[in-house]
Amino acid sequence: MNSPPRFLIIRLGSLGDIIHGIPAAAALRRHFPQARIDWVVDPRYVELLDLVEGLDGRIPFDPRGLTGDGGAWSTLAELRAARYDAVLDFQGLLKSAVLARVAGGQRTVGLPRAHLREPMAALFYTTTADPGAASHVIDKTLGLLAPLGVVDRTARFPIAVPRSAVALSIAERFGPSGYALVNPGAAWPNKRWPPARFGALAAAIHREHGLRSIVLWGPGEEPLAVSVAAASEGAAEPAPATTIPDIVAIARGARLMVSGDTGPLHIGGAMGTPLVALFGPTFPERNGPWSAHDVVLSRVTTCACLYERQCRRESRCIDDITVEQVMQAVRQRLSVHA
Numbered sequence: 001m002n003s004p005p006r007f008l009i010i011r012l013g014s015l016g017d018i019i020h021g022i023p024a025a026a027a028l029r030r031h032f033p034q035a036r037i038d039w040v041v042d043p044r045y046v047e048l049l050d051l052v053e054g055l056d057g058r059i060p061f062d063p064r065g066l067t068g069d070g071g072a073w074s075t076l077a078e079l080r081a082a083r084y085d086a087v088l089d090f091q092g093l094l095k096s097a098v099l100a101r102v103a104g105g106q107r108t109v110g111l112p113r114a115h116l117r118e119p120m121a122a123l124f125y126t127t128t129a130d131p132g133a134a135s136h137v138i139d140k141t142l143g144l145l146a147p148l149g150v151v152d153r154t155a156r157f158p159i160a161v162p163r164s165a166v167a168l169s170i171a172e173r174f175g176p177s178g179y180a181l182v183n184p185g186a187a188w189p190n191k192r193w194p195p196a197r198f199g200a201l202a203a204a205i206h207r208e209h210g211l212r213s214i215v216l217w218g219p220g221e222e223p224l225a226v227s228v229a230a231a232s233e234g235a236a237e238p239a240p241a242t243t244i245p246d247i248v249a250i251a252r253g254a255r256l257m258v259s260g261d262t263g264p265l266h267i268g269g270a271m272g273t274p275l276v277a278l279f280g281p282t283f284p285e286r287n288g289p290w291s292a293h294d295v296v297l298s299r300v301t302t303c304a305c306l307y308e309r310q311c312r313r314e315s316r317c318i319d320d321i322t323v324e325q326v327m328q329a330v331r332q333r334l335s336v337h338a
Helices: 015-031 043-049 063-067 072-082 094-102 119-124 137-143 165-177 195-209 222-230 244-253 263-271 323-334
Strands: 006-010 036-041 057-060 086-089 107-110 179-183 212-215 236-238 256-260 275-279 295-298
Touching: 006 015, 006 072, 006 094, 015 036, 015 043, 015 137, 015 263, 036 043, 036 072, 043 057, 043 244, 057 072, 063 072, 072 094, 086 094, 094 107, 094 119, 107 119, 165 179, 165 244, 179 195, 179 244, 179 263, 195 212, 195 222, 195 236, 195 256, 195 323, 212 222, 222 236, 244 263, 256 263, 256 323, 263 275, 275 323, 295 323
Parallel strands: 006 036, 006 086, 036 057, 086 107, 179 212, 179 256, 212 236, 256 275, 275 295
Antiparallel strands: none
């Protein structure tokens, strides 16, 4: 008897990009229900993949460990020993392509040069899968499954909602009226809408819709959350310290989330949270919300610093989005019951 196929996914980070890769992993599982499917990921995001149904192995890997005698070398040896039938590079960078090839699968699958942020990565693939006209990274990644014969490439997010003490406490405190989430942070300063505007927005949401807001924050961002709450006329409060599973559970219970292009926004999308997304230097068509009901405010067409962490101008394009424009988007999104 032939043994079940073995597949390895390479997608180290970041948080939002891992979310965007989950539908492809889910589609692979639906087509190959008996297969072994492992995922190599940055150690910081293993706790997210622990919630994803259908994965067999979540393999933490930090490329920086290759510079010493750490566990990264032994991980590479274990990957090669697993003899995967196919290694799929969901990341499309030179480092991920090299890792995919070194893993030693029978096939190394990636996108063609025109769809890669680092075109040299294509040199390390034995098979490329052209996603055609697909613009969103979810659909591009799903397109990688075509050479494996996967036909059903519907985007689904089999993420188990964890039992989170933080989320349960929030739900109990806010009661039946529920709560909104605002997320002012982002790893790139160029993606951050001003905290004073988030505070004014929270005040307006409370006045019009009776929803108080919880301000999410990540490492080093607590002062940012405090400043949003201080500008909210008492309508917002900083979230407690949260883990990624906490954010999954909190987002699942929220009636609305307003955020820039960053990980919690994409967690909200995967959880079906109603979204209003604020985009400055990145294309929402590529990595924005994918629900037709969600609302995007984008200034990408006027941005002079596309895909740059820091803006080189005094006035950033995302600053052109006004509080009233976001409130109009909130009204539109809350009017849809889906």
